[in-house]
Amino acid sequence: MSHSSSVVRSIGVDVGGTKVLGVALGPTGAIVDSFRLPTPQVSDTSLGRPVGSSVADTIAEVLATLATRGGLDLSTCALGLGVPGIVAFDGTLVFAPNLQGAIGANIGALVAERLGRSEIAVDNDANCAAVAEHHFGAARGVDHAILLTLGTGIGGAAIVNGVLLRGANGFAGEFGHLMIDRSGPECPCGSKGCFERFASGSGLGHLADVAMREGTVDMASAASPEALLTAAAQGNAGALAVVDEFCWWLAKGIANLTACFDPSLVVLGGGVIEGHHLIMEPTARHLATAIEGGAFRKPPKLVPTALGPEAGAVGAAILGERAQP
Ligand SMILES: [Zn+2]
Numbered sequence: 605m606s607h608s609s610s611v612v613r614s615i616g617v618d619v620g621g622t623k624v625l626g627v628a629l630g631p632t633g634a635i636v637d638s639f640r641l642p643t644p645q646v647s648d649t650s651l652g653r654p655v656g657s658s659v660a661d662t663i664a665e666v667l668a669t670l671a672t673r674g675g676l677d678l679s680t681c682a683l684g685l686g687v688p689g690i691v692a693f694d695g696t697l698v699f700a701p702n703l704q705g706a707i708g709a710n711i712g713a714l715v716a717e718r719l720g721r722s723e724i725a726v727d728n729d730a731n732c733a734a735v736a737e738h739h740f741g742a743a744r745g746v747d748h749a750i751l752l753t754l755g756t757g758i759g760g761a762a763i764v765n766g767v768l769l770r771g772a773n774g775f776a777g778e779f780g781h782l783m784i785d786r787s788g789p790e791c792p793c794g795s796k797g798c799f800e801r802f803a804s805g806s807g808l809g810h811l812a813d814v815a816m817r818e819g820t821v822d823m824a825s826a827a828s829p830e831a832l833l834t835a836a837a838q839g840n841a842g843a844l845a846v847v848d849e850f851c852w853w854l855a856k857g858i859a860n861l862t863a864c865f866d867p868s869l870v871v872l873g874g875g876v877i878e879g880h881h882l883i884m885e886p887t888a889r890h891l892a893t894a895i896e897g898g899a900f901r902k903p904p905k906l907v908p909t910a911l912g913p914e915a916g917a918v919g920a921a922i923l924g925e926r927a928q929p
Pocket residue numbers: 780781791792793794795796798
């Protein structure tokens with residue numbers, strides 16, 4: 605990607621379970637440079653250090669690379685981190701099913717220490733994505749919006765009265781772990797039948813497995829969520845039925861969130877959504893009947909993310925800018 609030394613205004617990093625993605629934003633907020641490294645894994649004992657500090661090392665390396673290329677001073681410039689899981693206001697990763705080795709680590713403090721600065725903006729990755737979509741993405745100018753990122757799990761965030769909802773501890777928005785079926789599959793969070801067990805990428809895989817066992821879809825079509833979506837796009841009836849059931853669960857979860865937040869807009873992101881018009885229309889159709897008083901009111905509008913997989917890193921950079929003195 606091209607980059608220039610005078611146009612970078614901030615840097616954001618999105619720490620995922622498999623990769624650490626950094627982006628540099630230019631004057632208009634567009635991404636002018638990006639850099640990624642694999643996330644250090646719990647099983648990597650060769651590092652000989654707690655994984656929290658290994659993750660901090662990797663984040664610092666991504667930041668250093670982008671700062672050098674963009675001509676920024678890491679001790680003073682605007683920068684922020686998005687991390688997967690429940691993050692306390694002080695930057696401590698309280699709970700993170702997809703980054704288990706870093707639980708309890710104060711990622712913000714560990715990274716700040718490596719950069720020679722006193723603090724760094726840290727928030728949950730879905731909160732960061734919502735900030736980006738609200739700032740200049742799909743939810744721009746919208747005062748009441750919900751963001752759902754459908755990946756391995758479901759990342760969630762709410763914009764209420766034009767502001768990101770944080771809650772008492774900064775833990776608000778964990779919508780993926782609303783229980784919608786107590787006899788449903790086990791969730792990495794320790795509960796059962798969470799919303800994300802049905803309406804995420806892995807949820808789609810689960811529904812495909814069930815359909816395969818019941819003989820309503822063939823093995824080739826249900827080999828992976830991607831194969832299933834491809835088969836559905838080609839008109840495979842069994843695959844279309846699984847996709848429709850997926851959309852029903854997704855609509856059910858959105859209906860629950862609508863009962864709580866009354867949003868006018870729901871932004872949907874993640875690998876399952878991107879490029880799949882197959883999901884939007886059936887979900888909107890199910891939502892119209894799933895929401896309370898569906899016959900008497902307008903359901904929230906469903907739209908795909910405008911910023912795509914970079915939304916989390918972009919939002920982290922914006923939070924970094926907002927935290928600047
Ligand atoms: Zn859960």
